[in-house]
Amino acid sequence: MTKDKAYEPFEVDQRMVAHSNYWAGEMGSRFYITLRDKKKILGVRCTKCNKTFWPPRTTCVFCFSKLDELVEIGPYGTLETFTLVTYSEPVHPRKAPFVYGIVKLDGADTGMAHFIDEVDFNKVHIGMRVKPVFAKEKKGNILDIQYFKPI
Numbered sequence: 001m002t003k004d005k006a007y008e009p010f011e012v013d014q015r016m017v018a019h020s021n022y023w024a025g026e027m028g029s030r031f032y033i034t035l036r037d038k039k040k041i042l043g044v045r046c047t048k049c050n051k052t053f054w055p056p057r058t059t060c061v062f063c064f065s066k067l068d069e070l071v072e073i074g075p076y077g078t079l080e081t082f083t084l085v086t087y088s089e090p091v092h093p094r095k096a097p098f099v100y101g102i103v104k105l106d107g108a109d110t111g112m113a114h115f116i117d118e119v120d121f122n123k124v125h126i127g128m129r130v131k132p133v134f135a136k137e138k139k140g141n142i143l144d145i146q147y148f149k150p151i
């Protein structure tokens with residue numbers, strides 16, 4: 001007869017990489033296709049709240065209305081906040097060090113995280129005006145905007 005042995009909880013520290021494809025959704029698909037094919041950035045408007053969201057979403061976060069009024073925004077924007085990333089992770093699309101910031105495009109009421117480049121970190125500041133640099137080879141993802149740089 002064997003006696004059940006009690007084990008202490010055992011944690012394994014590891015990283016998993018899972019390459020996958022997923023449907024970006026109707027709104028996401030329109031956003032990425034327009035970005036890839038026309039180098040235009042779309043937001044979506046809630047006419048009830050008078051807010052424009054970037055990236056576009058299907059539901060207003062304030063009034064829960066279904067959204068479908070896409071509008072062109074940017075391409076210029078304002079840096080809302082930023083940080084210097086000093087370590088590399090496999091999930092980062094580039095090696096550290098790099099600056100990551102929240103960019104609120106002209107015409108949008110929300111910001112989105114993206115790379116800030118072509119500027120000395122000591123000169124990056126909140127309120128800095130930026131514009132996108134588009135990737136030469138478009139793949140239909142957010143990195144079709146390679147990064148934002150100061151105007």
Ligand SMILES: [Zn+2]
Pocket residue numbers: 046047048049050060061062063064065
């Ligand atoms: Zn709304």
